[in-house]
Amino acid sequence: MRRNIEARLAVMFPRATGPTQQYESLSKLSGVGAETIRKFVMGQSSMTLKKLRSVAQALSLSLAELFTENDSPRKDGPEAGDERGSGSLYPR
Numbered sequence: 001m002r003r004n005i006e007a008r009l010a011v012m013f014p015r016a017t018g019p020t021q022q023y024e025s026l027s028k029l030s031g032v033g034a035e036t037i038r039k040f041v042m043g044q045s046s047m048t049l050k051k052l053r054s055v056a057q058a059l060s061l062s063l064a065e066l067f068t069e070n071d072s073p074r075k076d077g078p079e080a081g082d083e084r085g086s087g088s089l090y091p092r
Contacts, residue, residue, distance in 0.1 A: 002041050002042070002043065004061075004066065004067075005041050005055075005059070005066070008059045008061065009023075009026060009059075010022070012025075012026075012059065013025045013026075020034070020038075023035075023037045023038045023041075026055065026058055029058035030051075030055045030057070030058035031054055032047070032051045032054050032055055036051065037055065052066065
């Protein structure tokens with residue numbers, strides 16, 4: 001899961017200077033704190049289902065995709081022209 005989130009962040013925020021900036025960008029999109037996201041990705045804490053859904057939606061992923069290792073994340077999202085991700089599986 002960590003690798004899937006990191007790969008997705010790299011695609012969505014290619015101009016970010018590192019993980020901290022990527023977590024901050026994801027935080028703005030998801031409404032989940034950057035430090036909460038960092039600790040979750042690093043395996044240092046857990047997240048509520050509500051927060052996981054928010055993060056998955058911001059990444060244009062389903063919850064299943066969030067927890068599935070995937071070597072080729074979709075190339076959509078804010079950097080592809082849509083502020084919330086053009087491949088969202090959730091209604092707006």
